Amino acid sequence: MCRPGPGHRAPPLLEADGTTVLFGADTRRIPEFDEIAQRFPDIGLALMPINGLTSRPQGSRQEVMDAAQAAELTALLRPTLAVPIHYAPTSGAIGDRILVKLDRNHPKHYKDAVGDLAPDTGVHILPTGQVLTL
Template sequence: MLTMTRVVHASVLLDFGGARILTDPWLSERRFYRQGEPRSVATAADLPPLAGIVISHDHYDHCDLDALVDYPDRTVPFAVAPGLAAKVRAAGFVNVVELAPWQHTRLGPVEVTAAPAGHSVPEVTFVLRADGHTVYFGADTLRIPELDEIAHRFPDLDLALLPINGLRIRPALNRQVVMDAAEAAELTRVLRARVAVPIHYAFSSGPIGDRVMTKAERNRPDLYRDAVADLAADTTVHILDPGRPLRV
């Protein structure tokens, strides 16, 4: 049995028959980093026992280690992007492995394989397999051609979690750093996942930051759902509020 529950943003709890994996923890807010929706876990102390944690890259809204130190089990295993292990260990967690694309490890009974990503800093995405189910976690990658390889290596995806807000850094750069809803829908067509859930769309830089720092398609998961209906009709899209579980 596979159950997923959004925490907030790209932070998701995946429950593979009792083995729970947390993705990209973000459990606090600060200036210019607003979650834009109520998160379903107040603090790390409120998390259930975890089989492991995966972290795609070293951005605060995906790697909130200051808040995560309240999690009581310092031996919980981590799979993280290259270059992150020292930072996780410095936060007090002792069981950390770095994965480059197509390297893999196990977090308890869950097999974790890193996949490519494109972003403003080094990043990986992840494929997680356990209990007869396979999940792709897209973190906040751009739509890069290297992601097509996932469909060849993992043709049996049950669930795809894809970012959709098309975040751009502006005004000087106006550089896109996250795939948008249309690009995520096109990737959904390639991946052929049975079920897809959009993530990474409510984020705000706040009233000032949204004007001068970042630009994104906020709170529009319907754009992704409608595009998938046109491009990948065999994939069922679920738009989930944080805290609402989905049994896949």
């Protein structure tokens, strides 16, 4: 079952076989996450974007959490396992120079920060093409 988060901007929660998965998509920290933490205290897996994407046409507005912000949110959500995602996107050579600014956070920075802020949450850095079985 796919259940929308508590607000229209909140990421979806997927539930199957007793496991709740939060798909962080490409988002920044929004107030709805606080409600998710309260309503879903047993998140099994959180997929957390960490690239820190900033849109130049939007006045250099940050669109996606960076590794440190995602780690802070992970500490709030307290999932059993967290996987950093969307940390190396590109919009091409020209697009990267003109449209977006990417803070290419290495997933190790996220793993280290989660270790400090949420030591009970495991972090799995999933290489491209590798399958994660829950």
